[in-house]
Amino acid sequence: KAGVTQTPRYLIKTRGQQVTLSCSPISGHRSVSWYQQTPGQGLQFLFEYFSETQRNKGNFPGRFSGRQFSNSRSEMNVSTLELGDSALYLCASSLGGPLETQYFGPGTRLLVL
Amino acid sequence: DQQVKQNSPSLSVQEGRISILNCDYTNSMFDYFLWYKKYPAEGPTFLISISSIKDKNEDGRFTVFLNKSAKHLSLHIVPSQPGDSAVYFCAFYSGAGSYQLTFGKGTKLSVIP
Numbered sequence: 001k002a003g004v005t006q007t008p009r010y011l012i013k014t015r016g017q018q019v020t021l022s023c024s025p026i027s028g029h030r031s032v033s034w035y036q037q038t039p040g041q042g043l044q045f046l047f048e049y050f051s052e053t054q055r056n057k058g059n060f061p062g063r064f065s066g067r068q069f070s071n072s073r074s075e076m077n078v079s080t081l082e083l084g085d086s087a088l089y090l091c092a093s094s095l096g097g098p099l100e101t102q103y104f105g106p107g108t109r110l111l112v113l
Numbered sequence: 114d115q116q117v118k119q120n121s122p123s124l125s126v127q128e129g130r131i132s133i134l135n136c137d138y139t140n141s142m143f144d145y146f147l148w149y150k151k152y153p154a155e156g157p158t159f160l161i162s163i164s165s166i167k168d169k170n171e172d173g174r175f176t177v178f179l180n181k182s183a184k185h186l187s188l189h190i191v192p193s194q195p196g197d198s199a200v201y202f203c204a205f206y207s208g209a210g211s212y213q214l215t216f217g218k219g220t221k222l223s224v225i226p
Contacts, residue, residue: 004156006156031212033212033213033214035214035216042202042216042217042218042219043157043202043204043216044216045213045214045215048212048213050212055212056212056213058213090156090157092156092214098206098210098211098212099144099145099164099206099211100212101147101159101162102159102214103159104149104156104157104158104159105156106154106155106156107155107156
């Protein structure tokens with residue numbers, strides 16, 4: 001079974017721009033979660049989608065948004081990029097029940113200049 | 114306010130010996146505990162998990178111990194192998210209906226041949 005895939009793997013943007021990242025979950029998985037990893041803050045939860053609905057949200061500003069499609073694929077958008085948004089963005093999928101193991105993709109490395 | 118602390122940023126162990134990675138938490142609502150390992154340029158890989166109703170879970174060379182009264186989680190790797198060299202994260206679900214993982218900041222394990 002194919003794992004979680006994320007595109008693109010690497011991205012360079014400038015301040016003020018916006019960016020869209022994509023995540024394809026493991027087949028049959030209906031939940032997709034997004035995390036931001038930075039050296040200072042570690043892995044932090046952004047939001048989680050299940051059946052096209054945002055079910056959980058972390059403590060990030062409204063510039064961070066996401067959506068999920070009917071095939072469970074998910075996109076994450078960051079508007080008005082700031083230097084501090086430079087990070088590894090990780091997507092994880094699970095079957096969707098509580099306390100399910102989450103399986104991670106390889107991440108998208110975003111650099112904001 | 115860190116709810117999860119991995120107090121050792123790094124650990125070096127000789128090949129064949131035991132590696133012990135530790136994690137302390139403050140939130141007594143944490144209900145389900147997981148360990149992930151991460152290689153550079155890859156997403157975290159699930160290793161092993163334990164429910165709050167247990168105090169030990171084994172999977173091959175990996176054993177996780179939970180001490181709820183001390184709010185302490187540990188991962189034992191026996192015997193350690195060079196391929197185990199990676200960053201290890203503990204992660205927690207808070208409550209039976211939780212879909213959001215809270216991560217520690219990680220411990221970098223180096224297994225020396």
